[in-house]
Amino acid sequence: MSTVTETPAPSTHTEDKHVLKPERSNLGLMRPDHNKSVLIDWLTTVDHKKIGIMYGAIALFFLLVGGVEALIIRTQLAFPENDLISAQRYNQLFTMHGTTMIFLAIMPLNAAFFNFLVPLQIGARDVAFPRINSFSLWAFVAGALVINFGWVLQAVEVMGLFSASGPTAGMNDFVPSMGWFGYAPITGIEFTGAGTDFWIMGLQILGVASLSAAMNFVVTIINMRAPGMKMMRLPVFTWMTLVVSLLIVFAFPAITIALAQLMFDRTFGTSFFVTAGGGQPILWQHLFWIFGHPEVYILVLPAMGIVSEVLPTFSKKPLFGYAIVVFSGAVIGFLGFAVWSHHMFTTGLGKVATAAFSLLTMAIAVPTGVKIFNWVGTLWGGRVRFAPPMIFALGFVWMFMMGGFSGIMHASAPADAQQQDSYFVIAHFHYVAIGGIFLAVVSGIYFWLPKIVGKMWKGKLSIWVAIFSTVGLNITFFPMHFLGLLGMPRRTHTYLEGFGWETYNLVCTIGSYILAFGIFLLVVDIIRCVRSGEPAGNDPWDARTLEWETTSPPQVYNFGRTPVIAARDALWEHKHGPENRRITYEEDDGHGIHMPSQSWMPMIASLGFVPLGLGLSLMQAGIPYMGYVAIFGLFMIALGVALWAIEGPGGYHLHPEEEK
Amino acid sequence: MSDSATHHEDGHKSLIIDNKKLLMWLFLGSDCMFFGTLISTHLIYRKLNPEEFDPTSMFSLELTSFSTFILLMSSFLMALAVSAMHKGQIKSFRRNTVGVIFFGLIFLACQVYEFTEFAHLGLTLESGTFGSTFYLMTGTHGVHVAIGVFWLICMLFYSYTGKMDAHESAVDVEVAGLYWHFVDIVWIIIFTVVYLIEFIGKV
Numbered sequence: 001m002s003t004v005t006e007t008p009a010p011s012t013h014t015e016d017k018h019v020l021k022p023e024r025s026n027l028g029l030m031r032p033d034h035n036k037s038v039l040i041d042w043l044t045t046v047d048h049k050k051i052g053i054m055y056g057a058i059a060l061f062f063l064l065v066g067g068v069e070a071l072i073i074r075t076q077l078a079f080p081e082n083d084l085i086s087a088q089r090y091n092q093l094f095t096m097h098g099t100t101m102i103f104l105a106i107m108p109l110n111a112a113f114f115n116f117l118v119p120l121q122i123g124a125r126d127v128a129f130p131r132i133n134s135f136s137l138w139a140f141v142a143g144a145l146v147i148n149f150g151w152v153l154q155a156v157e158v159m160g161l162f163s164a165s166g167p168t169a170g171m172n173d174f175v176p177s178m179g180w181f182g183y184a185p186i187t188g189i190e191f192t193g194a195g196t197d198f199w200i201m202g203l204q205i206l207g208v209a210s211l212s213a214a215m216n217f218v219v220t221i222i223n224m225r226a227p228g229m230k231m232m233r234l235p236v237f238t239w240m241t242l243v244v245s246l247l248i249v250f251a252f253p254a255i256t257i258a259l260a261q262l263m264f265d266r267t268f269g270t271s272f273f274v275t276a277g278g279g280q281p282i283l284w285q286h287l288f289w290i291f292g293h294p295e296v297y298i299l300v301l302p303a304m305g306i307v308s309e310v311l312p313t314f315s316k317k318p319l320f321g322y323a324i325v326v327f328s329g330a331v332i333g334f335l336g337f338a339v340w341s342h343h344m345f346t347t348g349l350g351k352v353a354t355a356a357f358s359l360l361t362m363a364i365a366v367p368t369g370v371k372i373f374n375w376v377g378t379l380w381g382g383r384v385r386f387a388p389p390m391i392f393a394l395g396f397v398w399m400f401m402m403g404g405f406s407g408i409m410h411a412s413a414p415a416d417a418q419q420q421d422s423y424f425v426i427a428h429f430h431y432v433a434i435g436g437i438f439l440a441v442v443s444g445i446y447f448w449l450p451k452i453v454g455k456m457w458k459g460k461l462s463i464w465v466a467i468f469s470t471v472g473l474n475i476t477f478f479p480m481h482f483l484g485l486l487g488m489p490r491r492t493h494t495y496l497e498g499f500g501w502e503t504y505n506l507v508c509t510i511g512s513y514i515l516a517f518g519i520f521l522l523v524v525d526i527i528r529c530v531r532s533g534e535p536a537g538n539d540p541w542d543a544r545t546l547e548w549e550t551t552s553p554p555q556v557y558n559f560g561r562t563p564v565i566a567a568r569d570a571l572w573e574h575k576h577g578p579e580n581r582r583i584t585y586e587e588d589d590g591h592g593i594h595m596p597s598q599s600w601m602p603m604i605a606s607l608g609f610v611p612l613g614l615g616l617s618l619m620q621a622g623i624p625y626m627g628y629v630a631i632f633g634l635f636m637i638a639l640g641v642a643l644w645a646i647e648g649p650g651g652y653h654l655h656p657e658e659e660k
Numbered sequence: 661m662s663d664s665a666t667h668h669e670d671g672h673k674s675l676i677i678d679n680k681k682l683l684m685w686l687f688l689g690s691d692c693m694f695f696g697t698l699i700s701t702h703l704i705y706r707k708l709n710p711e712e713f714d715p716t717s718m719f720s721l722e723l724t725s726f727s728t729f730i731l732l733m734s735s736f737l738m739a740l741a742v743s744a745m746h747k748g749q750i751k752s753f754r755r756n757t758v759g760v761i762f763f764g765l766i767f768l769a770c771q772v773y774e775f776t777e778f779a780h781l782g783l784t785l786e787s788g789t790f791g792s793t794f795y796l797m798t799g800t801h802g803v804h805v806a807i808g809v810f811w812l813i814c815m816l817f818y819s820y821t822g823k824m825d826a827h828e829s830a831v832d833v834e835v836a837g838l839y840w841h842f843v844d845i846v847w848i849i850i851f852t853v854v855y856l857i858e859f860i861g862k863v
Binding site: 128129211215216218219222223249250251252253254256257258260261264265268269270271272277278279280283287645 | 677679682683686687689690691693694696697698701704705708709712785786788789791792793795796814
């Protein structure tokens with residue numbers, strides 16, 4: 001701890017870190033700690049709140065990108081035999097729509113909430129490993145860049161700027177176009193081009209980001225809780241973060257290895273998924289869904305956590321059956337590993353396997369149903385306030401249930417054989433993804449943005465966001481149930497007249513524009529709130545959990561003195577409970593608040609993934625010198641990690657003025 | 661390697677397990693799934709394509725048993741190094757760490773020799789599913805050993821800077837030890853289900 005500053009006399013108030021002088025790290029370089037440049041401050045930050053805000057902003061951007069891709073898809077399908085885009089472009093769009101929404105929009109939106117809220121909810125000053133947290137953020141950015149880089153090359157190709165005889169001659173396929181699940185053998189070298197390589201490398205990098213973030217959050221939640229914050233006093237959102245993080249830790253390795261095997265197939269001529277060499281393409285499906293089904297719960301459990309926070313707050317009642325809600329979440333996560341083959345009923349698994357997976361899939365409906373009943377029980381007899389977060393949370397319960405019902409239909413293998421690869425499946429998982437996850441995330445945004453930016457929402461625009469998005473999503477996706485039952489297959493860029501699909505498709509397309517308008521209004525509302533909202537105060541919603549105890553936006557050190565927790569729903573008990581359940585605070589020991597030092601190294605290490613990923617992908621596509629780019633990327637990662645280790649953790653002390 | 665913000669000032673006094681150690685346990689849990697996927701891919705293809713390749717003609721039980729024994733002994737030395745660091749005996753720590761590094765390098769040399777030998781005998785990445793799964797699995801394990809060796813070399817150098825102390829650094833060494841033992845255990849499993857099992861009824 002040689003770099004920690006000498007403790008100044010406790011009487012000097014150094015609440016503003018810019019007052020402090022920068023120190024030298026063990027490398028002899030100046031740490032970027034107290035830099036006055038806003039840009040450097042954000043790039044090198046290790047503050048979980050800033051990292052959360054960056055996750056959220058980037059994720060919202062990709063949500064819009066994925067949304068535009070969806071709108072183009074829907075416009076193409078509005079009329080039979082439409083020729084707005086080619087079949088190839090359509091394949092690229094639905095692949096990137098799925099990949100973007102899952103890995104670049106919903107997962108990082110969840111990560112944004114994890115980052116911002118979990119340390120505040122458990123009464124910690126930061127996550128357990130602040131620099132690894134920064135590494136996770138920038139690795140996510142690197143993965144997003146690699147996976148989307150194909151669009152740049154595709155644009156160059158469309159403009160006809162590639163020479164006809166160079167190494168790119170004859171290549172016109174730079175964007176992934178094989179579906180977000182990348183089934184073998186279409187990912188093989190003879191069927192798809194550089195797009196698949198960008199997809200492999202991009203997902204691999206996103207996996208590194210997710211794994212490092214997930215391990216960080218497990219350690220944070222287990223080790224960094226404030227005194228008295230026992231596991232069964234944790235807010236449900238934090239519990240769901242813990243479950244999701246463990247799911248990531250154990251589910252992502254399967255896709256990592258599957259992607260490595262696929263990369264070896266494409267680059268080194270192995271035969272993992274190549275039938276000519278004895279390989280079995282179905283192995284990919286197994287490995288992908290062993291990851292892919294837990295991934296579904298990785299996406300939806302945080303949404304359930306958000307709703308479990310919002311409903312009690314606006315019903316003025318504790319969550320009905322806290323313990324069983326937590327337990328159900330854990331059971332859903334656990335069972336999530338045992339149901340992957342329900343994505344593969346039509347591949348011919350055999351009767352016993354099909355029956356077992358069918359049964360297990362139906363079993364998941366039990367803990368999910370328990371949660372729904374507990375939410376309804378929370379509302380029952382409560383004093384319900386229809387504030388904006390509540391409207392979306394109620395919408396979540398209803399819409400998510402709709403998606404759940406069609407999910408149970410798929411669990412039955414004979415029914416699934418009819419629905420497989422039809423629009424019925426699309427209807428199901430969009431009810432879960434938009435009706436469930438998206439509405440819950442919007443509820444979370446309406447709930448916590450006043451805490452994040454310290455400003456309150458203006459006016460009643462939120463009700464129009466709710467109306468347009470809920471009505472839009474129902475008009476878009478409800479007719480898809482019928483389209484699916486009428487036999488319309490997924491992933492076809494157009495269809496013929498006369499199957500009875502025309503009206504439904506047109507209605508779906510109109511609905512998608514209504515939904516898009518709702519999301520546009522949401523963006524407008526967020527901008528209005530951030531720009532010109534009134535100050536929110538610490539606790540604008542009369543909420544229940546610890547994050548509302550601190551200022552809005554929270555100070556860089558979160559809590560001036562460490563809170564000591566005496567009950568579940570700590571803040572609610574503090575405000576309305578008996579004397580012995582109030583929050584108390586640890587004595588000030590005069591050392592001040594220890595803050596972690598900022599650092600460039602995590603960003604340098606993780607952005608090394610960009611040249612590594614692009615270099616390997618383009619080398620595979622036959623572009624010269626790209627191997628050197630990849631080696632440069634590897635060198636950059638190694639250098640970043642080495643300097644990171646050598647520079648030392650550092651740290652400094654702040655001395656906030658005592659208010660209480 | 662230390663990235664922890666938990667210092668005594670933070671008021672979290674009831675840690676059951678140190679942050680870094682818990683992180684390593686999580687990583688090892690994740691790593692179990694990595695190797696589980698690789699090993700099960702190998703076993704599935706071994707069962708599906710039994711006639712493709714007869715590894716008993718190629719495997720040298722003597723050599724692999726030797727390298728397995730060496731890796732086991734390196735784990736023993738690693739345990740001694742961790743224990744020495746906990747007692748603050750930095751010289752004993754260095755002696756044992758040098759031993760671990762040396763044994764790790766012997767293991768890697770055996771693997772390199774084995775790979776070249778097998779490639780000469782016709783087992784390559786392109787030669788079918790056995791070559792694919794075998795090289796990817798044992799190669800991933802070899803990379804783990806190489807990273808461990810590199811890590812321990814860094815620690816050895818660090819011990820000469822005089823910044824090691826019995827409290828903070830003992831945890832760092834213990835974390836490296838956890839990793840090393842895990843890599844060793846994975847090799848025991850690979851040695852059993854990939855090498856030994858092939859000789860059932862054949863020796």
